Amino acid sequence: MAPKSKFLKVRCSKCKNEQIMFDKASTEVKCLVCGEVLATPTGGKAKLKTNVLEILA
Secondary structure, three states: OOOOOOEEEEEOOOOOOEEEEEOOOOOOEEOOOOOOEEEEOOOOOOEEOOEEEEEEO
16 A cells, blocks of 8 residues: 655745645645745655645644
8 A cells, every 4th residue: 555645834944934735746836925946846755845844634
């Protein structure tokens, strides 16, 4: 059985905005406030470029 996917609550390192993203994002995830790239797709789990605050079920 494949590992379950999760949603992550992350904080932008540039403007400190908090937002929720999918841990297996298939497109580049940008901050909704300043546009900073938070994660890039890898074909599996996204490569995070920011801090995870919380893992949501």
